[in-house]
Amino acid sequence: MSRLAALPPRRLRRLPVLAIGVTTALTLTACATGADNGGADTPTRSASPTSAPPGLLTKEEAKKVVDNYEKVNNRANASQDAKLLGTVEAGQIHEQSTADFEQWETWSEKDQKYYETDFFYRDREYLIPAADSGATWFAIKAHSSADPKAGSVLVVFDKVDGATYKVVMTVYADEPIPKIAVDKHGYVSPADPSQKVGALAPDQLSESYEDFFETGGKTAGNTFATTESSKGSTDVYKEGVDEDLEGYATEKFFAKEPAHPKVYALKLEGGGVVALFPTAHTSEVMLKPRYMSGFDITPGPTESVYDDTRRDVVTDEFEGQALAILSPKAKPRVTGIEYRMVDSR
Template identity: 45%
Template sequence: MAVLGVTVFALAGCGGGGAAWNPMAEAGTGHGAALKGAVTRAEAAKIVDNYVAVNNEANATRNANLLATVEGGQLNAQSTADYRTFATWTKTDQDAYAKPFSYTDRTYYIPAGEGWFAVEARASGSKDPALLVFDREGGAGGWKAMAAVYMDGASVPAIAVGADGLATAVDPSKRVGALAPDEVSAAYEDLFATGGTTTGRSLSLTNSVAKDAIKIYQERDSGTDSAYATKSYAAAKVVRDTVYALRLKDGGAVAVLPTAHTSTYALKPQYEPSFQITPTEEEGVFDPAKRGAVVDTFQGVG
């Protein structure tokens, strides 16, 4: 099964060593004639339009093969799981999912010298913006949406754009503040696994995303069956391990990254000989058998 992250991660611009980045200086100089974007804004618009059209067509009949032609990575893993569990949803949720959508109020962020681009947009019927990333899966082939992160009552951080109209990609392995962008996923998953007592301590624990993850950890064994079974979380392998990061106007960075963890609901040893766990209706789509432990895998985008 899959879960969708609800915010991108903004990394602070202070600390972390290295030369300071000057957004005003870059805005004045641009990125140099040699560095171009992967697409023009007009080309990016056509790519997004095509994604919306094919996505709407695929959603109408839950055609996973069709959707995979315009969607990849974590996002496609989530959509595929949605299609498989669709029959377990309420009629209201089914109707909402199948209803055609569009993206308006678009702002394109095309990084200089990179093979991908991002777009901030608003999905029809939503008050909150989203940040989408488009890339060529495997570096070749057609353009696909790799991530779509819908902001939950928040705004997309202010992304820096140079005089040439291009954004600046950030090396995911270089620290920005307390963490490098490619370290954030492990820190985020630590919130589920330990409540944020190890690598998760490097994250801000005051935002709603962190609070929700910590709450899940704290309430993992508070259910009515907690006397008989325990629940634990652990980081899992992501479908596509690619981090996309852009420089912010304040010198920090915004990162769109893959996340994944497992949730294991297992009988306590003393009850294993006498009891079995019945999967939920949604879990039963993947494996309906009663068993001593039910393991769910969640693929997300943060």
């Protein structure tokens, strides 16, 4: 899974007929990067076995799920086996992981070695809802053995096939995650993704956030609080095409429906919500009309994995996942966001 949220720089390349070359920068973190020890902290408080209602699963059962995910994921990363990884992973994160494997040959040896290195989740907090909550998922808050300096990561495990828990979202937070609410039995409370918390509901975040790419934040800049994620997304819009393409082509972004639209949200102490939401867009680099007869766009190595033909327009698809803090009294804060190119045509 990709840790960073970079978008593709592009360069001018001369061919027998002058053409514009498009290259894509690598963003890397071992698929669903995690951290070591398996049995750390949990927000679940002790309660009498006879008085506490059942949870969706026990902490011990959740630990086995997470341990197995680490084991299988590490094996799959070492051999770039998407089928094997699919036994423990689904959703947006699997879209990104599959793209990593598809693009493997375009990576440097250093990046490949890093990706193949085993990872573990350490300092785990098990975020388990009650069995009668209606939720099909649980989460962990943890840190990564692969990146000790990184902030906390939230990892969601859902029964997407009705039988097996699989990781569906993994997002690193650039800021400390506020305290997640737990009841007297230590269970977390899932929030309704369609219920507004302040300006937006969790399931409105993606469409609203993509405005940073489409317009530079003409609307989103007033809706969202300024964070490292929002500033980075605005910068992508402001930068436009790379210097070598200036004068030859334009670049535009278009929001699209994420491949896996399910949103996950938990209530915070004080009335807020932490939400993990999918998001997606396309990037369209197009030659200006006056250059279409004498120029073409040559896709770079990563784009060529999907389509190596020269063309007037290069359209790249990106699937993303993000973390947001919603407050009844403040603007939504997107405090972690990651995109991965998953197709080019």
